[in-house]
Amino acid sequence: MRWLVLALAAVAIIAVLSLVxxxxxxxxxxxxxxxxxxxxxxxxxxxLFPSRPQILIAAAAPDVRSSAYTATLExxxxxxxxxxGVAAVRSITSGPASPxxxxxxxxxxxxxxxxxxxxxELTNLVVELTDGAAADPGPVVERVEETVAASGAESPDVALxxxxxxxxxxxxxxxxxxxxxxxxxAAVAVFxxxxxxxxxxxxxxxxxxxxxxxxxxxTLALLSLAGLSIGVLxxxxxxxxxxxxxxxxxxxTANARxxxxxxxxLRVTGEASFWCMATTLAGFASLLLASAxxxxxxxxAGAIGTLVAVAAAYGLYPPFLRRRAAGxxxxxxxxxxxxxxxxxxxxxxxxxxxxxxxxxxxxxxGGRRLGWAVVLAAVLVALAALGLPRISTDPGLLAYFDPDSxxxxxxxxxxESGGSSPLRVLFAEPDGGRLDTDDALTRxxxxxxxxxxxxxxxxxxxxxxxxxxxARSVPLAxxxxxxxxxxxxxxxxxxGVGRAFVTGDREQGLLFLxxxxxxxxxxxxxxxxxxxGVLAEHGFRxxxxxxxxxxxxxxxxxxxxxxxTGLGGLFLLFVGVSWAVARDPRTAAAMMACLxxxxxxxxxxxxxxxxxxxxxxxPAANVALxxxxxxxIHLAAAARRLRREGLAPGAAWDSVWxxxxxxxxxxxxxxxxxxxxxxxxxxxxxxxxxxxxxxxVVLGIGAATVFTLVVLPWLAxxxxxxxxxxxxxxx
Numbered sequence: 001m002r003w004l005v006l007a008l009a010a011v012a013i014i015a016v017l018s019l020v021x022x023x024x025x026x027x028x029x030x031x032x033x034x035x036x037x038x039x040x041x042x043x044x045x046x047x048l049f050p051s052r053p054q055i056l057i058a059a060a061a062p063d064v065r066s067s068a069y070t071a072t073l074e075x076x077x078x079x080x081x082x083x084x085g086v087a088a089v090r091s092i093t094s095g096p097a098s099p100x101x102x103x104x105x106x107x108x109x110x111x112x113x114x115x116x117x118x119x120x121e122l123t124n125l126v127v128e129l130t131d132g133a134a135a136d137p138g139p140v141v142e143r144v145e146e147t148v149a150a151s152g153a154e155s156p157d158v159a160l161x162x163x164x165x166x167x168x169x170x171x172x173x174x175x176x177x178x179x180x181x182x183x184x185x186a187a188v189a190v191f192x193x194x195x196x197x198x199x200x201x202x203x204x205x206x207x208x209x210x211x212x213x214x215x216x217x218x219t220l221a222l223l224s225l226a227g228l229s230i231g232v233l234x235x236x237x238x239x240x241x242x243x244x245x246x247x248x249x250x251x252x253t254a255n256a257r258x259x260x261x262x263x264x265x266l267r268v269t270g271e272a273s274f275w276c277m278a279t280t281l282a283g284f285a286s287l288l289l290a291s292a293x294x295x296x297x298x299x300x301a302g303a304i305g306t307l308v309a310v311a312a313a314y315g316l317y318p319p320f321l322r323r324r325a326a327g328x329x330x331x332x333x334x335x336x337x338x339x340x341x342x343x344x345x346x347x348x349x350x351x352x353x354x355x356x357x358x359x360x361x362x363x364x365x366g367g368r369r370l371g372w373a374v375v376l377a378a379v380l381v382a383l384a385a386l387g388l389p390r391i392s393t394d395p396g397l398l399a400y401f402d403p404d405s406x407x408x409x410x411x412x413x414x415x416e417s418g419g420s421s422p423l424r425v426l427f428a429e430p431d432g433g434r435l436d437t438d439d440a441l442t443r444x445x446x447x448x449x450x451x452x453x454x455x456x457x458x459x460x461x462x463x464x465x466x467x468x469x470x471a472r473s474v475p476l477a478x479x480x481x482x483x484x485x486x487x488x489x490x491x492x493x494x495x496g497v498g499r500a501f502v503t504g505d506r507e508q509g510l511l512f513l514x515x516x517x518x519x520x521x522x523x524x525x526x527x528x529x530x531x532x533g534v535l536a537e538h539g540f541r542x543x544x545x546x547x548x549x550x551x552x553x554x555x556x557x558x559x560x561x562x563x564x565t566g567l568g569g570l571f572l573l574f575v576g577v578s579w580a581v582a583r584d585p586r587t588a589a590a591m592m593a594c595l596x597x598x599x600x601x602x603x604x605x606x607x608x609x610x611x612x613x614x615x616x617x618x619p620a621a622n623v624a625l626x627x628x629x630x631x632x633i634h635l636a637a638a639a640r641r642l643r644r645e646g647l648a649p650g651a652a653w654d655s656v657w658x659x660x661x662x663x664x665x666x667x668x669x670x671x672x673x674x675x676x677x678x679x680x681x682x683x684x685x686x687x688x689x690x691x692x693x694x695x696x697v698v699l700g701i702g703a704a705t706v707f708t709l710v711v712l713p714w715l716a717x718x719x720x721x722x723x724x725x726x727x728x729x730x731x
Contacts (some may be wrong), residue, residue: 001319002203008316009210012217020220023177025229041548045426052138053129055144055164060122061157064113070099072155077125079147085140090126099472105471110459114418122159122667124419129166137166138173162409164418165548172400172535175687176235183219183685184238187678188213190247194674199253207320208249215245215312217303233298233619240623241305243426243675244280247630248273248313250674254667256321265321270314272637275577277310280626281631282573287619295562298619345464346726359519363662364669365709374657374714377706384604387557387559391603393563394556395612397421397548400689407712412518414661419458419514421433423549425531427509427540434506436486441467443538444509450534453512456527459514463501478618508543509536515549524553559618567599567621576628582636582716590715591620591632594707598628601703602696602701617696624700627675631668631708657713672705 009550016022059076061069069419074093092102092112102108103120113120133140144167147158166628188209196205219241226235256265263668276327286304287299303665397420401408414420429435446466451457463486468487480488489498497682520527528550534544576590599621606613638660677700682694 002207004213004320005316006210007726009214009217012214012221016220017218018222018493018599022180022220022230023173025173025231040427041544041550042675044544045424045510045546047502048080048508049061049082049424051424051500052131053134053164053166055127055129055141055162056091056414056420057127057144057148057169058122058159058161058163058410058417059125060159060413062675064100064120064123065103069158072151073123073125076147076151076160079151080127080144081127083140083143083147085130085137085143086127087130088128090128092123099654101473102690106465106470107461107470110461110465115283120418122413124418127164127311134166138170140153141167141170156191159413161413162407162554165416165422168397168411170399175245175685175690179687179690180230180235180238180569181684183681184236184418184691187239187679188242189680191418191674191678194677198670198674202690203320204253207422211312211317212242212245212247214316215309216241217499218312219301219308222304222308223301224302228300230296230391231294231297233294233616234301236303236690239678241301241309243623243678244309245627246305246672247276247627248310249317250671251634251664252313252317252669253286253321258663260624262318262321266314266318267503268637268641269634270556272581272634273313274573274582275633276626276630277306277604278573278631279570279577281306282620283418283570283626286569287622294615295558295619302622342578348606363658365661366484366667367658369714369717370710373710375713377597379602381604384601384608387602387607387609390610390611392607392612393559393618394553397518397552398517398589399612399614402686402688405686414419415458415516419459419516420425421515421517422548423513423515423528423531423545423547425513425535425542426513426546427511427535427542427545428537430509432507434483435463435502435509436483436506438482441482443540447511447534447540451511452537453529454530455519456501456516457513458516459512461501462471463498463509466498466501513547513549524549524556528553555615559613559615561619563603563621564614567625570622570625571595577629577633578636581640581641583631584716587636587716588640590712591636592714594626594632594704595625596710597707597711598624598700602700605699606696607694611692611695614692614697617692620693620700622695623679624704625673627701628704628707630665631704632712635660635664635668635712636716650677657717661709661713668705668708672701675702 015095050515057076057080059069059073063069066315067119070093072092077089077091077094080086081094084533090112096105096108096112102112102123111126112124114122114124127144129137129140135246146164148162152160154160191212192205192209196202199205216238217236223229223234223237248269252265252269256262259265259268281303284299284302287295287302288554357678387605397410398408398415403409403412411420430438434440441464444462444467448462448464451460464490467482467485470489473483486498486502488561490496490502490504491498500510501512511531515527522530528545530628532545535542571592575588575592579585582588582591602621602624605611639656642656642660676698679694679697682690682699685694
């Protein structure tokens with residue numbers, strides 16, 4: 001059976017690697033599902049003002065007006081325009097009548113020459129992708145990067161920086177793929193190494209790795225069959241499922257070694273594992289209520305992985321424990337002390353370990369209550385709670401990349417010059433009037449000026465500067481009037497550029513803004529409301545807002561609400577689970593208090609450190625709580641079994657909780673060490689959200705482990721007992 005399981009693991013892994021597409025899927029609207037209400041505004045604007053994705057390239061130089069600079073940009077513009085997947089390129093040499101017109105024209109100056117001081121220090125190239133490239137921007141982004149790199153090598157005096165939604169999305173996809181390939185394998189290796197050091201048994205290590213890897217492979221296969229691809233959050237699903245499976249195996253191994261009877265260990269551990277599975281399943285299921293597509297995908301994947309984990313743990317791993325039934329020659333005595341129950345119990349059943357191989361129970365804290373440690377933990381929780389009001393679920397776009405990395409530096413340049421996050425605002429006259437009148441254009445110009453003075457706003461494009469541009473460049477424009485100028489701008493003769501900012505009936509207009517992320521101090525939702533307020537002050541009514549800036553603001557709200565509702569729902573469920581496991585109100589209340597402390601420490605530290613809780617790192621709370629719930633359930637179940645075996649609820653402290661802690665101290669601490677070591681590898685990632693995810697999980701696991709071994713026994717123990725004696729190995 002052992003060799004059969006190992007063969008199954010090998011076949012499953014090879015099949016998944018060969019047949020399942022493990023490349024993370026990241027799209028420009030990957031935050032939400034296609035039918036999410038948050039995308040309806042974007043769909044409404046797209047129906048009126050169709051647009052294509054754009055890549056923005058900032059070209060900085062000591063003198064952007066020089067002929068050498070112009071020649072460099074002309075060559076780069078031509079190269080970019082010739083690439084497959086590129087529909088058009090706008091630069092100071094392509095679009096305006098001349099480079100001089102780009103520096104002086106009201107419209108072209110805003111689009112191509114963002115002001116960074118008294119004199120321009122850079123100009124922009126706007127690369128518009130084709131409809132075909134919009135569906136899969138990866139190849140064209142790669143070609144643009146290669147072209148920009150070649151141009152930079154030829155003209156080192158011109159510093160080129162790339163931004164734009166397709167570029168940012170592709171870089172996020174690459175970072176996730178790198179983490180999936182490198183850190184998942186590294187985490188598995190670290191898990192295996194720590195397990196080997198903990199158990200020092202080659203067959204236990206082989207069984208754990210085979211079971212966990214098979215569980216991961218089956219989960220990936222089921223996700224593929226269900227039509228769920230790897231996304232921004234499910235890129236870490238392999239590590240999560242590995243952890244969920246490993247948690248069951250650690251406690252099963254500990255109980256089997258302590259009891260010396262595999263059948264009894266399966267029964268005892270299975271009860272606690274069922275409740276652990278139920279709470280973890282509920283935690284992932286709560287994510288299905290979120291509108292954010294990544295959270296929903298993680299909810300589905302996590303629910304599937306939770307069920308597969310418990311099935312694999314109890315279906316594949318027992319043969320690696322059963323082998324000791326033959327006696328010492330089957331593998332020799334187990335290293336490490338934890339106390340045996342009794343000689344009779346050690347050999348109970350026909351397939352148990354010999355008494356010499358059974359581990360011995362010994363409380364690592366010598367039977368002490370550790371009241372000082374409980375007080376210290378309470379103080380730390382209180383201090384961490386001070387950081388909860390400072391939690392930010394609305395990080396800037398630059399927070400997704402290291403500031404000193406090439407992409408981080410480039411994004412900072414683009415963001416400072418003209419903004420890096422697009423926002424589109426659909427507006428109209430309150431009474432449905434036309435927007436091509438002199439009065440409407442005058443008020444729109446005032447809106448333009450006021451928004452450009454907002455530190456959170458970079459570039460602002462609208463019908464007003466476009467009409468102003470036409471009035472300066474079109475012959476006899478002064479004799480046409482505003483309506484005829486708008487008609488001319490919307491005609492094929494001028495490329496229909498006016499149709500990008502006003503509808504055919506002239507009753508709805510579009511503001512296109514690029515928002516600055518580095519300067520933003522207010523939440524996105526408040527900034528969008530402020531922009532709407534400026535339009536309202538000048539007599540316009542906002543009908544819809546869309547764009548990456550808006551979607552990230554919506555996502556921030558969804559992350560906040562999911563943390564509250566998801567964790568709140570999990571706590572309510574855990575009230576029932578803790579009672580079902582402990583059958584004692586004091587123990588159930590103690591478990592709830594310890595569970596509540598875990599996210600307080602996790603998020604409080606993030607708040608105090610100024611680290612954002614983005615949509616990639618926010619699910620770390622679910623993972624950490626799953627580990628915490630798991631260890632608390634096993635410890636409470638052990639205490640209940642001791643009472644059921646004859647120790648009354650009012651018995652001395654060291655008669656119940658010290659013995660329960662002695663039985664499970666090693667697996668609880670071992671599980672915390674193994675899981676923290678594996679997730680700690682994510683701290684080495686080059687992708688900041690992945691690092692924050694790893695840090696959050698490590699913090700949560702550390703807090704949950706301390707609460708389980710120190711705080712829970714102290715809170716749950718019956719008061720009025722003062723004995724401190726250490727239990728003997730035969731207690």
